[in-house]
Amino acid sequence: MIFPMNAPMFDLLVLAIAAKEDAYGYQISQVVKTVASTKDSTLYPVLKRLQEQGFLSVYDQPFQGRNRRYYRITDSGREHYKMLAQEWSAYKASVDEIVKGEGQNE
């Protein structure tokens, strides 16, 4: 993707993934990777921040003799997710309007 990612966009994607089902770090980075050109290391600070803001909670689950840390969305996380999703649709609609409008003029 040539479009840059920013903090709210990362928050939105991660919360959207966690809203579907509890997810672990590697799993989240595999999904985020499909739209972001950033390196996977970027995700750890994002997860950490979302935890500190109370939008995600974590728990450990044994997997093949080791631990996996799962991220679960909290109630306030869901609210924040809803807010971000609305912001994103509004933004996307405005951008589309400009992009498609110009297309018709040609």
Next chain:
Amino acid sequence: MNREEYMKSLSRRLKRLPKEDFEKAMAYYEEYFDDAGPENEQQAIEDLGTPEMAADQLIREFALENAKEPPASVKKGLSAVWVGVLAVFAVPVGVPLALAVVVLLLALVIVVGALIFSVWITAFALMVCSVPCILLSFYQMTVAFADGIGTLGAGLVSLGVGVWVVFGSMALSKWFLNVVTRMFGKLVGGKKREK
């Protein structure tokens, strides 16, 4: 580079973080490699980005967080300042000018820090001096009572002022560490985060 080298390089760069945060971050990367599987080790290293970049991003995030709240203790404040210094060096900007700014700021921090340190030393000296003074006064009282009382008084004053200055310098240190941490936080880009 292999997984082991990657983790070693990362740990070297993150070791200044508070212990708990350091361990959490390392565990995250260990888990990432485990989940990627040994057959995808090279791909994982490629996807993660360099350990330098990973560490820099994390340290910047810590500096921003530290800048938000005043330190609970002088020790925590010192650690926050240290992370702040690392974060400033981790900012990807044009080197010469940034370096000049950073060096200037560091000089300022060191000067004020030294002043506060001298207040600490003063308080300490006052308290240390008062001890023999008070002890001596009891002996002196048996020789010349009035002189002994006088010495005792001087010792107690010194102790009292010393304790008072200790509390003062504690508050001063916390305040200063907070200001410095915030300054570094802003330098690293705290403004962007505020909604």
